[in-house]
Amino acid sequence: MSHTHSAGFIAGYSLKAHNTFGFDVRAQFACQIEHEAQLMAAVRDPRAAGLQRLVLGGGSNVVLTGDFAGLVLLVALRGRRVVREDDAAWYVEAAAGEPWHEFVAWTLSQGLPGLENLALIPGTVGAAPIQNIGAYGLEMGERFASLRAVELATGAVHEFGADACRFGYRDSFFKREGRDRFVITSVTFRLPKNWQPRAGYADLARELAARGGPQGALDAQAIFDAVVAVRRAKLPDPLQLGNAGSFFKNPVIDAAQFDALKVREPELVSYAQPDGRVKLAAGWLIDRCGWKGRALGAAAVHERQALVLVNRGGATGVDVLALASAIQQDVLARFGVELEAEPVCL
Numbered sequence: 001m002s003h004t005h006s007a008g009f010i011a012g013y014s015l016k017a018h019n020t021f022g023f024d025v026r027a028q029f030a031c032q033i034e035h036e037a038q039l040m041a042a043v044r045d046p047r048a049a050g051l052q053r054l055v056l057g058g059g060s061n062v063v064l065t066g067d068f069a070g071l072v073l074l075v076a077l078r079g080r081r082v083v084r085e086d087d088a089a090w091y092v093e094a095a096a097g098e099p100w101h102e103f104v105a106w107t108l109s110q111g112l113p114g115l116e117n118l119a120l121i122p123g124t125v126g127a128a129p130i131q132n133i134g135a136y137g138l139e140m141g142e143r144f145a146s147l148r149a150v151e152l153a154t155g156a157v158h159e160f161g162a163d164a165c166r167f168g169y170r171d172s173f174f175k176r177e178g179r180d181r182f183v184i185t186s187v188t189f190r191l192p193k194n195w196q197p198r199a200g201y202a203d204l205a206r207e208l209a210a211r212g213g214p215q216g217a218l219d220a221q222a223i224f225d226a227v228v229a230v231r232r233a234k235l236p237d238p239l240q241l242g243n244a245g246s247f248f249k250n251p252v253i254d255a256a257q258f259d260a261l262k263v264r265e266p267e268l269v270s271y272a273q274p275d276g277r278v279k280l281a282a283g284w285l286i287d288r289c290g291w292k293g294r295a296l297g298a299a300a301v302h303e304r305q306a307l308v309l310v311n312r313g314g315a316t317g318v319d320v321l322a323l324a325s326a327i328q329q330d331v332l333a334r335f336g337v338e339l340e341a342e343p344v345c346l
Helices: 036-044 100-109 202-210 220-234 255-264 282-288 317-335
Strands: 009-014 026-033 052-056 068-075 080-085 089-095 144-151 157-161 182-192 242-246 270-272 278-280 299-301 308-311
Touching (some): 036 068, 068 182, 278 282, 282 317, 299 317, 308 317
Parallel strands (some): 052 068
Antiparallel strands (some): 089 182, 299 308
């Protein structure tokens, strides 16, 4: 068995096609993972001993600031299937290397709604739980059943339920303690049979209204199409303009800080949270500081969406981090709010 799944290590491998910013950096070694057994082989390969490891799916949530001295595991596991159903839900499994958007489209084609609000989010299925992706009123964690992950140190396969994943806002066990310790190989989603549309989000509601569908006739495909339209209008295509989507998390502050800020900034965009705290719109804060459309060298803030930092061509990861840092300083100086970067910076 180990014979057919020996790890194919490629030295000096370019990661340009494996990060959505399009940074032209190289990996000391890279290995394409198409079967779980190849993952075990790569981890146990003597050439990998003592090397730092990086797991890459679509590379849509990573800032590579230079060549990577270590082994990059390129997750290319494919496959998707309906695993089972019970009275309340369908359970659908997808391999970690499946492109997320294609997987969402496939679930709808199978008549299984529930993920439509997460259409067009870049990246792979395996990356989705790491930062508990969310958009337009839905977080992936609400549709999550379980995942399989391989522990790199031992090669052991573990099954994680929702509690073990410790999902938070753009956060999970795999982004914190589990980072670099596990490789997610497949994810199973629970899609409720009693489907309810989530169409309350302002941008989405506007797009649906513009499309003229009566609220009663809202189906999952209509929401999917509207989400795709809204995202395309706001966010640049990484193939045309390198980016990693939203670069900053929306900050959450306590009520007292919010009340004081609101007096100074009456137009402050905010969303009340169940715990009494208040979430602010990071894009609005950045825009208010005059950064929308501005550049530092070849790294720039997108002119239509201040949350998105872009590579105008030839920017490095260092350039992007310098821009991010300048924005963070301005927002802190004006609003007293710290912005946290969403992508993993290496």
